[in-house]
Amino acid sequence: MVSQPATTERSPRDFPAVWKVPPRNKNFTGRETLLNRLHTGIGDNVTAVVPHTLHGLGGVGKTQMAIEYAYRFRDSYDVVWWIPADQPGLVRATLAQLAPKLGVPDATTAGIEDAANAVLDALRRGEPYGRWLLIFDNADQPEDFGDLIPPGPGDVLVTSRNHRWAGVYETIAVDVFPRKESMEFLSRRVPSVTVEEADRLAEALGDLPLALEQAAALQVETGMSAQEYLRLFEQHASSLLEEGKPREYPWSMTTAWRLSVTKLREHLPEAMELLRTCAFFGPEPIPRDAFRPVKGPVRPELAGLLATPIRLSKAIATLARYALVRIDPDERTLQVHRLIQALLREELGAPTKDAIRSEVHSLIVESAPAGSDIPANWPRYQALLAHVDPAQVAQSTRPDVRTFAHAMLGALASSGDYRTASRYADAFVQQWTLDSGANDPDVLRAQRVKGDMLREFGRYTDAYELNTATLATMREAMGADHREVLILLNGIGADLRGRGRFIDAREHDKESVERHRAVLGSDDPQTLRAINNLALDYGLTSDYRSSQVLLEEAYRTAQANEPQVSRGTFLNLWASLARSVRQCGDYHEACDVGRDALGYGRQHLDADHPRVLLVQKDLAIALLRAGEREEGLELARDVHARYVRIYDLNHPGTLAAATCLGNCLRTNDLPEDAFRLAKDTMDRYARVYSPEHPYHFGCMSNVALLERVRGEPAQAAELNETALAGLEGRFGRDHHYVLTVAVNLATDLAALGRLDEACRLGEESLRRLRRLLGEHHPGSMAAAANLACDLSAAGRGDEAKPLFDETMRRYEETLGREHPDALTAAEGRHLDLDFDPPPI
Secondary structure (H helix, E strand, O other): OEEEOOOOOOOOOOOOOEEEEOOOOOOOOOOHHHHHHHHHHHHOOOOOOOOEEEEOOOOOOHHHHHHHHHHHOHHHOOEEEEEEOOOHHHHHHHHHOOHHHHOOOOHHHHOHHHHHHHHHHHHHHOOOOOOEEEEEEOOOOHHHHOOOOOOOOOEEEEEEOOHHHHHOOEEEEOOOOOHHHHHHHHHHHOOOOOHHHHHHHHHHOOOOHHHHHHHHHHHHHHOOOHHHHHHHHHHHHHHHHHHOOOOOOOHHHHHHHHHHHHHHHHHOHHHHHHHHHHOOOOOOOEEHHHOOOOOOOOOHHHHHHHOOHHHHHHHHHHHHHOOOOEEEOOOOEEEOOHHHHHHHHHOOOHHHHHHHHHHHHHHHHHHOOOOOOOHHHHHHHHHHHOOOOOOOHHHOOOHHHHHHHHHHHHHHHHHOOHHHHHHHHHHHHHHHHHHHOOOOHHHHHHHHHHHHHHHHOOOHHHHHHHHHHHHHHHHHHHOOOOHHHHHHHHHHHHHHHHOOOHHHHHHHHHHHHHHHHHHHOOOOHHHHHHHHHHHHHHHHOOOHHHHHHHHHHHHHHHHHOHHHOOHHHHHHHHHHHHHHHHHOOOHHHHHHHHHHHHHHHHHHOOOOOHHHHHHHHHHHHHHHHHOOHHHHHHHHHHHHHHHHHHOOOOOHHHHHHHHHHHHHHHHOOOHHHHHHHHHHHHHHHHHHOOOOOHHHHHHHHHHHHHHHHOOOHHHHHHHHHHHHHHHHHHHOOOOHHHHHHHHHHHHHHHHOOOHHHHHHHHHHHHHHHHHHHOOOOHHHHHHHHHHHHHHHHOOOHHHHHHHHHHHHHHHHHOOOOOOHHHHHHHOOOOOOOOOOOOOO
16 A cells, blocks of 8 residues: 655645555556546535445456546545455454544554544544545445444545445446457557457457456567467367356456466466465455565475565566556555456365465464564554455464464454454354364463453453353363463453452452462562452452552562563553552542653553553542642543543443543532533443443432532432442442442431431441541541531531531641632531542
8 A cells, every 4th residue: 555644735746645545557548437427426425425336346447446536536635545345344444544644543552443433533523634535445245334434524435346335325337348448458558459459359358357457468478469369368268168157257357367377387387376375365465574484384386485585576576567466565565356366266176275275374474473462563463364364264273373363362452453353253262163172272262352352342241251151161171370261360350340249359359369479470460460450459349558558569569570561561550559549548649649650651652542541530530639620620621532532432431531520520610511421421331331330320429419519409319319229239338439429418418408317327427437448538537527517507516516626637637728628628518529430
């Protein structure tokens, strides 16, 4: 592919600011009527995208016509982007490559799935470019592309052999050349041909553009006359009649192809072997660097060619001159038309097919870079992914091929392309189970990835059931101390958290950490990830001090072993430490740690990296708690906007950022904005997690708080009673979330004039909070301040006064008398306790 750098000023002959289209065929001829019809049809749609489809049989020139359209009318667009579409699973990866050109997070920082969604959203909005053209080449089923064709101010062009597109979008049928255009094409390619000869050649070749290209290339390369070509053509056509009609392929294409390969065998037989190898890759561009000496099985006739760079370069150039491959020198790829690939495969016997397919596996395996979790390697894995299905990688039982398959899954998951990772994990599990049995270690490893993807899609129950079953089998097949077993063990804790079973997750992760330490050691990065998860469990079960102690230990260990610990893992530990400091009530210190972590993340990763967004969201909460309300709101607005832009509205990160922003809006005196956002977020939590999930009840308490602020204490009390019952049923009364809701409910009761009930509930909640969090925790002090208000209003001033004085003294010792909470308490007003969901 050709990628032109962005420019600020363009003449009509320049390329658009963003350009990715295969090289133009310098011999393109004709199609003027179809091109003008297409341009007119696209230009008539000024209010919405109406995709246009070029439909026709293979070899009629749909792709070349689409390329010519892009070049000819490029001055009408700011963005022109070519998308190979015969494998729908790869379309999003190609869309994601547009991300940095449009100023949205790329796949390295946001993952392929989210980068592609951000691209589609930018195209819909027309920002930063309103004049864009997407070309989906060789798309099959229309339903596979419903969510990949963005409405907006741009244009979409689809090429397809599938007639079903005609019933969906505006369609232009692309047929063989009219005879006049066939003759014109041959005359341009073979200047020595006469008008009569051109007419006879076009007749024999059925006016099929790909066959014409093959015939012209052969005549130019070998110096063959038109009469000699026609004589040989008739001989090969006769032999085809004896063999029976080839499936799917026009006579003219088959005959022209056979003439070319016959002459190729005579001129350079080793080039023919290279072409056969290319037939077992996919029809997408093949990385030029894949052709090099390898350790795996390769036929001797090809091994010698790969070992000699000069002969290899000559073979590739010869194939290009015969029009059997197309070379893109800028992208350093070569590509073979799918019809030629099919014809090559069809002439081979089963043993030869198996040998060449294994040969392709060897080339793919050694072309894959080491380190599938390294962002710089992800584009190379994407280039190889286009050949995984056509080369039948899943059907290989070779250990090195399966190792490559696992690396591909790792690259897809690390880059965030969860849909494709899930699809290939399913495919590998299914095929490998047939070939090797359900208990095969490769099957179990792929099944673990499948479980991970279920979790990423929010299917926590499905993930838990699959992963627990896989764990039992994996322990039996691989042993309890295998690294893969430990990785899966750690993941099940996340499944439990996702289902809201925080206590079960904590007990599970305690065992996991002990096992990791015993097997891998305390400083192994995988052990540190297990410790981070256990610390998260402690936080979710209100044991904030234990969480902080664990994280301080893990953070120091990571610092001492930083070369072996990835930056992402190190940032996760740093972010978790900042969160635990905040949860312990040390708000100012949490801001300090959080600012350090955010700076580190932005320096080493990217401002839009998922881990950095999490740090920023947590820092916004810490700033809000520390009294820096305006700065907290600014950070919260920014991080929420980033989440919405990169992810969808139902992503767990987006929901957490929306909760944070709602709380910041309320404390900055924007209650109506806060209420609308909090209500929407509460409803989404019920759909994404479940109505019984603790986070749904926590968000419900935020909505209740805002109902009271809006003057609806009865509705607030009703919501808080529901939230309290739901949380208490899950955790019992002695949980921070439960007691937070109880404190807010006491305020609702006081607002309704039910002071005795408010005092009883407030006294019980204060007693439990002090025992759980300590007397100097901001949550305990808020409960004490509220209780003092209620006692005073109930005529129990002798109890209210000492409690009030004691609370104000504790505020001065911790947050300071100028902290907003202290000022609110000093004025005798109630404090509101809101909820912010930690990550799962």
